[in-house]
Every structure is written in structure tokens, then in C-alpha cells.
Amino acid sequence: xxxxxxxxxxxxxxxxxxxxxxxxxxxxxxxxxxxxxxxxxxxxxxxxxxxxxxxxxxxxxxxxxxxxxxxxxxxxxxxxxxxxxxxxxxxxxxxxxxxxxxxxxxxxxxxxx
Amino acid sequence: xxxxxxxxxxxxxxxxxxxxxxxxxxxxxxxxxxxxxxxxxxxxxxxxxxxxxxxxxxxxxxxxxxxxxxxxxxxxxxxxxxxxxxxxxxxxxxxxxxxxxxxxxxxxxxxxxxxx
Numbered sequence: 001x002x003x004x005x006x007x008x009x010x011x012x013x014x015x016x017x018x019x020x021x022x023x024x025x026x027x028x029x030x031x032x033x034x035x036x037x038x039x040x041x042x043x044x045x046x047x048x049x050x051x052x053x054x055x056x057x058x059x060x061x062x063x064x065x066x067x068x069x070x071x072x073x074x075x076x077x078x079x080x081x082x083x084x085x086x087x088x089x090x091x092x093x094x095x096x097x098x099x100x101x102x103x104x105x106x107x108x109x110x111x112x113x
Numbered sequence: 114x115x116x117x118x119x120x121x122x123x124x125x126x127x128x129x130x131x132x133x134x135x136x137x138x139x140x141x142x143x144x145x146x147x148x149x150x151x152x153x154x155x156x157x158x159x160x161x162x163x164x165x166x167x168x169x170x171x172x173x174x175x176x177x178x179x180x181x182x183x184x185x186x187x188x189x190x191x192x193x194x195x196x197x198x199x200x201x202x203x204x205x206x207x208x209x210x211x212x213x214x215x216x217x218x219x220x221x222x223x224x225x226x227x228x229x
Contacts, residue, residue, distance in 0.1 A: 042222070043204060043223045044220070044223070095218070097216065100162050101208070103157045104156065105156050106156050
């Protein structure tokens with residue numbers, strides 16, 4: 001069974017600073033996808049970034065980047081120049097190709113002005 | 114990007130009644146839809162996966178007779194909570210994936226169910 005672990009229930013960052021959210025996963029598959037989703041108070045799931053396991057290059061989306069370590073099964077999210085609007089729950093997720101998505105427990109990010 | 118809608122966004126019902134939640138893919142055909150449940154301050158837990166025209170596949174521990182899922186068309190899936198009880202109060206989120214080799218999964222805005 002695939003599991004996703006987020007070991008940080010809560011994180012805090014000063015506005016304009018950088019923060020890293022951790023995620024590890026367990027799988028026996030070689031081809032899969034990894035995601036980071038943001039869930040603001042509205043509860044709408046917003047895709048932040050996506051990584052295909054076969055790609056060695058780390059995905060980046062503006063201020064968001066990941067550190068994908070396939071051998072270590074680690075997938076951390078780095079948020080640079082943090083903004084007040086980044087405050088939310090962040091979920092790490094795993095999905096096999098053409099299968100369902102499994103989520104970690106989530107990390108609540110607070111951004112201090 | 115593709116849009117998934119849910120209706121209603123919030124529903125309150127009495128214990129013992131049934132509630133139906135609709136999930137629609139507005140601008141694409143969803144061959145597969147997923148239903149998740151999220152309790153307060155917890156993560157999303159997959160309840161079931163449904164493919165258009167087929168019976169839904171339920172996760173272990175999810176009562177198929179209580180949570181009826183119908184995926185009768187490529188743009189609509191419904192979740193009916195039968196004989197709802199207060200412990201069924203939760204946030205229900207649907208997600209849809211398109212066909213034709215598209216592997217992207219899109220999420221609806223969720224439905225808050227409160228059972229009195």
C-alpha cells in the first residue's frame with residue numbers, strides 16, 4: 001500500500017522568508033506522480049506543483065519548488081518570498097498512473113507579517 | 114483549467130433522511146470520478162472510485178449501502194448518503210479525471226454536510 005507522511009503538523013514563516021515543508025512516501029512503483037496541494041479556508045483544493053517520478057529535474061512554479069529525492073522517497077516543498085496569501089493547509093499527495101490520489105495528513109502553514 | 118462543480122455547497126438535514134450530492138465536470142468528460150471525505154482538521158480520505166457506466170469501487174471500511182454512488186454519464190456523478198446520522202457530518206469532495214489519455218485530476222469545491 002502506498003502511504004504519504006507529512007511529519008510537520010504546523011509550520012510558521014515570516015513574510016518574505018523561505019519555508020520548506022516535508023513529505024515522504026512509500027511505494028514499490030517506479031512510475032508515479034507527486035503533488036502539493038494548497039487548501040485555504042474555502043476548502044477548495046488548489047494544485048501548487050506536480051512532479052512526474054520519471055523526471056529527474058525538480059519541478060518549479062514561480063515561488064514554489066520541490067526537492068524530489070526518488071531513492072529516499074522524499075518530496076519537500078520550498079516556498080520562497082512567502083506571502084500572507086500562502087497561509088493555508090498544504091497536502092502532499094501521491095498517485096500511481098491512472099489511479100486514485102492519496103494524501104498526507106497535511107501541514108498548516110502560518111505566515112507572520 | 115478544467116472545472117468541476119458540486120451542488121449543494123452546504124446542506125443540513127435531519128437524522129434518518131437521505132441527501133444527494135452532485136458532482137459535475139463542466140468542460141470535459143470525466144471517465145473516472147473520486148469521492149473523498151474530510152473531517153475537520155484532517156486530511157482527505159478516499160471513499161470510492163467510479164467509472165462511467167460501472168459500479169463504484171469502495172475503499173475498505175466505507176459502507177456501499179450507505180454511500181450510494183452513481184456515475185451514469187461522463188459529466189455527472191452523484192453521492193447519496195442514505196439514512197444520514199450525525200457522525201456522517203463531514204466535508205465531501207469530488208474529483209474528476211478526463212479520458213483520452215488525460216491523467217490530470219481536478220477537484221470540486223466540496224459540500225459541507227451537517228446532520229442534526
